[in-house]
Amino acid sequence: MPNDALKDSLAEKRWLSALSKGDPTALGGLYEMYGERIFRYAYRMLGNRTDAEDATAETFLRVLRRSSELRADGAFRTWLFRITRNLCIDKLRQHKLLELPPDAMYSVSDDRATLRLTVHQALSELPIEYREPLMLCDLEDLAAKEAAEVLKISVPALKSRLYRGRRALKDKLQGTVDIK
Amino acid sequence: MYKKLVDLYAGRELSTELEIEMYQAAQQNPELALEMTQLRDTVDGLHQLAPIEFTEETSQRILMKIYAKGIEIQQPSPVPFHLQYQLPIQS
Numbered sequence: 001m002p003n004d005a006l007k008d009s010l011a012e013k014r015w016l017s018a019l020s021k022g023d024p025t026a027l028g029g030l031y032e033m034y035g036e037r038i039f040r041y042a043y044r045m046l047g048n049r050t051d052a053e054d055a056t057a058e059t060f061l062r063v064l065r066r067s068s069e070l071r072a073d074g075a076f077r078t079w080l081f082r083i084t085r086n087l088c089i090d091k092l093r094q095h096k097l098l099e100l101p102p103d104a105m106y107s108v109s110d111d112r113a114t115l116r117l118t119v120h121q122a123l124s125e126l127p128i129e130y131r132e133p134l135m136l137c138d139l140e141d142l143a144a145k146e147a148a149e150v151l152k153i154s155v156p157a158l159k160s161r162l163y164r165g166r167r168a169l170k171d172k173l174q175g176t177v178d179i180k
Numbered sequence: 181m182y183k184k185l186v187d188l189y190a191g192r193e194l195s196t197e198l199e200i201e202m203y204q205a206a207q208q209n210p211e212l213a214l215e216m217t218q219l220r221d222t223v224d225g226l227h228q229l230a231p232i233e234f235t236e237e238t239s240q241r242i243l244m245k246i247y248a249k250g251i252e253i254q255q256p257s258p259v260p261f262h263l264q265y266q267l268p269i270q271s
Contacts, residue, residue: 028255035242036234043232053238057245064251119225138226163187170222 008033012076019067031060034077037140038084044135045088047124055087078149081142085132085150122172130165137162182212190219 011033019026038059043052062083063070070076123131136147137158148158182205188194189202206213243253 024252025254025256027251028253031243031253032255035239039234039238039242040232049238053242053245057242057249060242060246060253061249061251119229123226123229134226138223139229162191166187166190166219166222166226169226170218173222173225174218 016070016076019063019070027060027064030063034080035060038080041081041135041140042084042088044139045085046091051091055084055091058087059084075149078146081136081140081146081150082152119169119173122169125172126165126168129161130168133158133162134165134169138166186212186215186219189216190223192223 011029015026015029015033019030035056039052039056042055042059043049046052046055059080063080070079123134126134132151133147136142136150137144142150144155144158144162147162148155151158153161185194185198185202189199194202202216206216246253
């Protein structure tokens with residue numbers, strides 16, 4: 001296990017154990033570890049900042065509510081993404097927003113910004129079963145096994161959707177972006 | 181068979197030896213070369229999407245939303261510098 005991953009895993013165990021004992025700083029520790037990633041994932045699912053902030057806050061409230069059931073066995077991160085995903089899907093259903101609105105803001109404003117917006121737009125037009133594996137594996141860098149657990153599908157099914165999604169994205173980008 | 185290999189190539193999941201074989205095959209097959217390039221560019225394009233802004237204000241707004249539900253998140257205090265590293269004691 002790489003050093004950083006080992007350090008994260010130990011910190012996660014420490015915070016989960018502290019959380020189950022009622023340590024008031026434990027939720028803060030877990031938020032510090034995962035808050036940004038969960039927000040980014042929710043933002044990509046929902047496409048707007050306010051809804052993503054709501055989903056992130058609700059995810060951590062659920063961590064607190066379920067603190068007695070959480071196990072520090074490596075499955076916490078997967079569980080966290082799955083909770084966020086379910087909250088996002090509920091929100092999408094509520095707002096009937098099954099398409100991502102293109103209001104994403106990216107931190108870099110150079111020539112690549114146009115390309116990024118084009119890729120983002122093409123991604124938003126993919127069916128959700130293709131979009132989700134791309135977001136989890138290519139954008140959030142989750143391992144195939146973890147992403148499969150978040151989506152509650154098998155690893156081969158995940159990989160099949162991932163590869164099909166990449167090809168579908170490539171087809172969408174052809175003609176709009178100069179991919180040689 | 182090539183389609184599967186191109187998928188693995190695009191996601192950088194092939195071993196170096198297989199990648200070299202793919203390059204060699206692509207030299208004889210322009211269609212394959214095009215597919216390899218386009219699919220890898222697509223995956224690279226996705227990776228370039230990464231930085232969505234997570235500012236201090238965003239973080240504070242999330243914490244306020246949690247606070248509004250009656251939960252106060254206490255940020256853990258950072259480990260003091262003198263406890264981060266164990267320095268050898270000279271005798």
